[in-house]
Amino acid sequence: MKGEGEFAITPEILLKAYACGIFPMADSADDPGLYWVEPHERGVIPLGAFHAPRRLMRTIRSGVFETRIDTDFDAVISGCARRRPGRRSTWINGEIRRLFGTLFARGFVHTVETWQDGELVGGLYGLALGGAFFGESMFSDARDASKVALVALVERLRAGGFTLLDTQFVTDHLATFGATAVTRERYQELLEAALTVRGDFFALDRPAA
Secondary structure (H helix, E strand, O other): OOOOOHOOHHHHHHHHHHHHEEEEEEOOOOOOOOOOOOOOOOEEEOOOHOOHHHHHHHHHOOOOEEEEOOOOOOHHHHHHHOEEEOOOOOOOOOOHHHHHHHHHEEEEEEEEEEOOEEEEEEEEEEEEEEEEEEEEEEEOOOOHHHHHHHHHHHHHHHOOOEEEEEOOOOHHHHOOOHHHHHHHEHHHHHHHHHHOOOOOOHHHHHOOO
């Protein structure tokens, strides 16, 4: 399905698509259209089984990085879309930027950002619906920066009562944190259950009662 003409994808359609278990991608940054993806196997990180390497946790405790939430969506998605060695193109095109930018302004999309010495050096963005968080992409301009953002995201999701962290696919990088592939049928079960939950992405920031 192309995101143009009478079949243009609106933010509302995008939310309904995620609630049904599908997501959009583009063939490249220069392709104006989008198509829907529904993998036979879906990547998820079970929040209860998430684990981070000890070395990474030492880095986090050292305070070399600062994590921020939702302060610079444009810079994060630009970092995720940037061409890198070994990756000549990206699936983040203008339509993805427009749709997710609109949903960021509406509070459905969030960024977890890693800062060092006042500069953004890594982060990730994704979409939250109910108790599900759909991770879209991450980037790193400093060693461990994206990993630090992922650890901060999981801490936030756990605190907010989320039950599903969708990674779309399983990469070697994500597998080190406990990511696993589930069947489409199992994913639908997890998604349906998560959508009945009212996750609070900002619970970690609220003072204890």
